[in-house]
Amino acid sequence: MPDLVTQAKWDKIAPKFDAMAGAGAEERWEPFKRKLFANMDGRVLFLALGTGLDIPVFPAGKTITAIDISPKMIEQAQERIAAYDGTIDAQVMDVHEMPFAEGSFDQVFTSCTFCSVQQPVEGLKALHRVLRPGGQLFMFEHTGSRFYPFRPMMDLMSMLTERMGPAMNRMTTDNVRAAGFQIVEVNNVYLDVVKTISAVKPDHE
Amino acid sequence: MDHRLYFALGDFLANLVVGVLVALAVWWIVTPGWNMFVAMFAMMVLGMILGMIAFMPISIKLGAMETMVPLMFTGMVSGMMMGMGEAMMTHSLAEAVGVGAVAGAGNIAFMWIANSLLRGVTRDGKSSADA
Numbered sequence: 020m021p022d023l024v025t026q027a028k029w030d031k032i033a034p035k036f037d038a039m040a041g042a043g044a045e046e047r048w049e050p051f052k053r054k055l056f057a058n059m060d061g062r063v064l065f066l067a068l069g070t071g072l073d074i075p076v077f078p079a080g081k082t083i084t085a086i087d088i089s090p091k092m093i094e095q096a097q098e099r100i101a102a103y104d105g106t107i108d109a110q111v112m113d114v115h116e117m118p119f120a121e122g123s124f125d126q127v128f129t130s131c132t133f134c135s136v137q138q139p140v141e142g143l144k145a146l147h148r149v150l151r152p153g154g155q156l157f158m159f160e161h162t163g164s165r166f167y168p169f170r171p172m173m174d175l176m177s178m179l180t181e182r183m184g185p186a187m188n189r190m191t192t193d194n195v196r197a198a199g200f201q202i203v204e205v206n207n208v209y210l211d212v213v214k215t216i217s218a219v220k221p222d223h224e
Numbered sequence: 225m226d227h228r229l230y231f232a233l234g235d236f237l238a239n240l241v242v243g244v245l246v247a248l249a250v251w252w253i254v255t256p257g258w259n260m261f262v263a264m265f266a267m268m269v270l271g272m273i274l275g276m277i278a279f280m281p282i283s284i285k286l287g288a289m290e291t292m293v294p295l296m297f298t299g300m301v302s303g304m305m306m307g308m309g310e311a312m313m314t315h316s317l318a319e320a321v322g323v324g325a326v327a328g329a330g331n332i333a334f335m336w337i338a339n340s341l342l343r344g345v346t347r348d349g350k351s352s353a354d355a
Binding site: 038040041042043044046047048161166168169172173175176179187204205206207208209210211212213 | 226231272276283284285286287288289290291292293296297300335338339342343344345346
């Protein structure tokens with residue numbers, strides 16, 4: 020049973036999500052996302068598809084399993100899924116309860132996802148489980164900052180934004196490490212707040 | 225700093241405008257006779273909140289975190305500077321506009337420098353800039 024509170028929250032936002040996300044953010048982040056998603060290869064899981072805003076920057080010709088907790092979000096994404104030059108199998112699913120067998124995927128991608136997952140370390144452990152040993156995790160995320168004055172600003176902002184959806188102060192790189200991944204590279208896109216994270220599930224644990 | 229002209233110019237103007245608007249709001253609220261420290265702290269918080277409010281419409285065109293963080297910071301500094309100044313003595317409208325503009329322009333310059341220091345690749349996630 021998915022987290023119904025979270026599901027209802029995202030279902031409610033779905034029809035106006037694109038307007039809320041804003042074209043500015045998508046345009047600003049497009050080159051970084053395109054570069055990250057260019058790594059897609061093999062059996063790919065994309066976490067939190069949302070309304071499919073990222074689909075236009077997916078490389079063509081891939082077969083991607085995409086999940087999202089909100090059926091309304093996936094409904095909104097249908098047009099972009101249909102327009103994709105490849106295959107996207109979109110399913111309603113909570114990351115904490117994925118039925119995929121252990122080691123089902125070669126790669127997992129996320130995009131502004133772990134600001135919103137209820138239990139981030141548990142969610143990342145679930146991704147760790149479905150990745151094969153040596154499998155890769157690629158993330159485009161906004162996180163909290165380690166530096167003053169940005170850190171208290173992000174904490175203050177989170178007090179407001181968490182009511183609607185995302186938190187602004189998650190220490191996602193630390194969470195990735197806590198979930199058992201080995202960090203390969205962190206690329207700070209803006210300050211230490213917007214970043215791409217590449218990590219790997221170690222071959223032998 | 226984002227090297228695309230649209231974003232570089234947009235960031236600069238947005239911070240300039242928010243700096244001026246916050247300074248004007250503080251100029252209107254605070255009068256000489258306020259305790260300087262109370263004025264400084266209260267207006268710093270007010271400026272941050274006004275920066276957050278301004279972020280919402282501006283973010284549609286200029287992006288999320290790249291807009292939110294500088295605008296809150298500009299609001300905070302503009303509120304603090306104008307609050308402190310106005311508690312000490314009366315300023316003209318033009319002076320208030322000047323203080324806000326300096327706060328906005330100065331802060332976006334600070335953000336560009338901070339960003340150039342923090343952005344980029346860190347291997348193994350072991351850098352201090354790695355959150």
